[in-house]
Amino acid sequence: MQAVVKPIAAPGLVLADVPQPVPGDGELLLRVAAASVCGTDVHIYDWNPWAAARVHPPRVIGHEICGEVVGRGPGADLPDGRRVAVESHIVCRQCNSCARGDFHVCPNTRILGVDVDGGFTSLVVVPQLNVFPISDDTTSEVAAALEPVGNAVHACSYGELAGRAVVVFGCGPIGCAAIAIARAEGAAAVIAVDRNRYRLELAERMGATSLVMADNNVEPSVRAAARGADIDCALEMSGAPSAVIAATRLVRPGGWISLLGIGDEPATLDLSNDVVMTGISLHGVVGRRLPQTWEATMEYVRSGAVDVSALITHHYAMSEIVAAIELIKSGHCGKVSLHPG
Ligand SMILES: [Zn+2]
Numbered sequence: 001m002q003a004v005v006k007p008i009a010a011p012g013l014v015l016a017d018v019p020q021p022v023p024g025d026g027e028l029l030l031r032v033a034a035a036s037v038c039g040t041d042v043h044i045y046d047w048n049p050w051a052a053a054r055v056h057p058p059r060v061i062g063h064e065i066c067g068e069v070v071g072r073g074p075g076a077d078l079p080d081g082r083r084v085a086v087e088s089h090i091v092c093r094q095c096n097s098c099a100r101g102d103f104h105v106c107p108n109t110r111i112l113g114v115d116v117d118g119g120f121t122s123l124v125v126v127p128q129l130n131v132f133p134i135s136d137d138t139t140s141e142v143a144a145a146l147e148p149v150g151n152a153v154h155a156c157s158y159g160e161l162a163g164r165a166v167v168v169f170g171c172g173p174i175g176c177a178a179i180a181i182a183r184a185e186g187a188a189a190v191i192a193v194d195r196n197r198y199r200l201e202l203a204e205r206m207g208a209t210s211l212v213m214a215d216n217n218v219e220p221s222v223r224a225a226a227r228g229a230d231i232d233c234a235l236e237m238s239g240a241p242s243a244v245i246a247a248t249r250l251v252r253p254g255g256w257i258s259l260l261g262i263g264d265e266p267a268t269l270d271l272s273n274d275v276v277m278t279g280i281s282l283h284g285v286v287g288r289r290l291p292q293t294w295e296a297t298m299e300y301v302r303s304g305a306v307d308v309s310a311l312i313t314h315h316y317a318m319s320e321i322v323a324a325i326e327l328i329k330s331g332h333c334g335k336v337s338l339h340p341g
């Protein structure tokens with residue numbers, strides 16, 4: 001079968017013939033119905049320092065997928081034909097974190113399409129414990145995008161949003177999903193910050209109540225957008241050190257921040273003045289809580305409170321992966337969906 005493969009430890013991706021995977025104990029064989037492209041895939045394509053340290057080629061990439069069950073190994077029992085969304089983090093279920101139920105911080109996590117072969121192909125093997133059956137009225141492309149939407153749901157879960165003023169730094173697909181979730185939760189104001197006009201327009205379509213072009217003056221601009229109201233919460237999806245610092249200065253005393261963006265550089269915070277003395281809370285957000293975040297994410301979709309399809313702005317065939325990645329690098333897109341072929 002054809003797959004999108006990182007063939008060697010160098011920049012680029014190729015289409016290559018790979019053997020069909022065989023499901024082992026507790027695993028399902030899925031026929032991939034749809035996938036979507038993530039910033040992680042771009043890092044693997046670029047072969048940045050993170051990818052070079054983590055990924056061991058050859059590797060089939062792709063971790064945001066929806067598939068249909070077409071086979072199973074011993075101990076797996078989900079029937080053929082069931083369509084499922086996939087949790088990309090395969091956790092060990094044996095370590096202390098897993099024993100506590102904190103699967104999302106399992107130190108032995110293996111990521112689909114990063115540490116094990118992924119889903120930019122026609123058939124993929126995943127543990128049955130990593131799949132979440134979806135309803136007939138959820139499209140496969142939306143189901144594939146639930147993994148990053150789940151990141152946003154997780155980031156939004158650390159405090160109250162109803163009636164609150166929220167600032168979201170970084171309006172890529174996860175930031176835009178967070179905007180929609182904050183609105184669904186009844187946030188009074190959602191201020192979207194990005195340096196990319198296209199993404200700010202997407203943020204507006206997803207429900208942002210004001211837009212701030214990120215520049216050297218971001219703090220006064222966000223305060224002006226809040227029109228004198230306290231900012232209760234910041235959702236930091238950009239990873240930019242300047243945004244992390246701005247977040248700590250913008251939230252009101254006692255407010256909270258979810259940090260999900262991963263920066264290329266460490267951020268240096270004035271902890272004494274901007275965290276301790278203001279009594280704010282910082283939450284590191286990784287992956288999705290299993291299964292709580294998935295249950296909440298699917299409920300947002302089922303109820304219609306969050307329109308995930310509005311996040312998906314472009315569609316490509318898997319064979320066009322390089323064009324899809326170049327589009328993402330241009331910044332002129334939301335979530336980019338891939339279909340097999
Ligand atoms: Zn991803």
Ligand SMILES: [Zn+2]
Pocket residue numbers: 091092093094095096097098106107108109
């Ligand atoms: Zn574990």
